[in-house]
Amino acid sequence: DAKTTQPNSMESNEEEPVHLPCNHSTISGTDYIHWYRQLPSQGPEYVIHGLTSNVNNRMASLAIAEDRKSSTLILHRATLRDAAVYYCILLDRVQGAQKLVFGQGTRLTINP
Amino acid sequence: GAGVSQTPSNKVTEKGKYVELRCDPISGHTALYWYRQSLGQGPEFLIYFQGTGAADDSGLPNDRFFAVRPEGSVSTLKIQRTERGDSAVYLCASSADRGLEETQYFGPGTRLLVL
Numbered sequence: 387d388a389k390t391t392q393p394n395s396m397e398s399n400e401e402e403p404v405h406l407p408c409n410h411s412t413i414s415g416t417d418y419i420h421w422y423r424q425l426p427s428q429g430p431e432y433v434i435h436g437l438t439s440n441v442n443n444r445m446a447s448l449a450i451a452e453d454r455k456s457s458t459l460i461l462h463r464a465t466l467r468d469a470a471v472y473y474c475i476l477l478d479r480v481q482g483a484q485k486l487v488f489g490q491g492t493r494l495t496i497n498p
Numbered sequence: 499g500a501g502v503s504q505t506p507s508n509k510v511t512e513k514g515k516y517v518e519l520r521c522d523p524i525s526g527h528t529a530l531y532w533y534r535q536s537l538g539q540g541p542e543f544l545i546y547f548q549g550t551g552a553a554d555d556s557g558l559p560n561d562r563f564f565a566v567r568p569e570g571s572v573s574t575l576k577i578q579r580t581e582r583g584d585s586a587v588y589l590c591a592s593s594a595d596r597g598l599e600e601t602q603y604f605g606p607g608t609r610l611l612v613l
Contacts, residue, residue, distance in 0.1 A: 427606075428604075428606060428607075429502075429589050429591070429604030429605050429606055429607050430541065430589075430591075430602075430604050431603075431604065432601045432602065432603070435601075471540075473540060477600065479600075484546070484554075484600075485531060485543040485546055485554065485557070486531075486533075486541070486543065486591075486602060487543065488533075488540030488541045488542070489540055490539070490540055491540055
């Protein structure tokens with residue numbers, strides 16, 4: 387499984403943007419970059435995914451480096467409810483349905 | 499619609515006992531996954547079902563762990579002769595397995611404590 391590297395923790399203030407980095411230097415051409423997050427005492431939830439182009443949805447934006455060796459999850463205006471552990475995961479689409487390989491993730495703290 | 503549900507939400511048992519954990523996936527989802535999460539760690543894959551069959555059980559730690567999905571919907575994770583090290587949150591997820599729509603939807607988990 388391809389590996390990802392994320393900072394253990396980050397802190398931000400409410401209503402400010404948050405940029406969560408992820409390094410994946412061994413990414414292959416068929417790997418999609420997925421982000422999940424886990425709020426306290428809940429199961430993980432899907433946030434966003436992308437392949438090459440930047441992606442936006444109602445929850446967040448995903449900026450992917452041109453060489454695809456890194457990506458950044460962007461929360462445009464953080465709220466207290468965004469406090470969670472964020473996981474960056476690579477999935478090989480060629481393989482179809484497959485397990486998620488979670489690392490340690492980044493624990494995001496939001497200050498009021 | 500209803501999400502993934504798991505029962506019980508909490509289970510306390512004694513070392514050596516047998517436990518069953520149940521997962522009700524989202525209706526129509528063909529793929530079902532079990533993960534285990536220890537305190538302070540990310541979830542760890544256990545087993546994946548495609549329909550009724552186990553497509554990948556490489557994450558089951560030993561033969562005390564077994565899972566079934568007899569009708570391709572509800573799944574049960576069974577743990578025999580429980581040990582204190584089995585204490586964790588057991589998470590279930592399901593997906594529609596439609597290629598690019600491969601989002602996994604997780605349940606709230608079952609917190610297992612082995613005394």
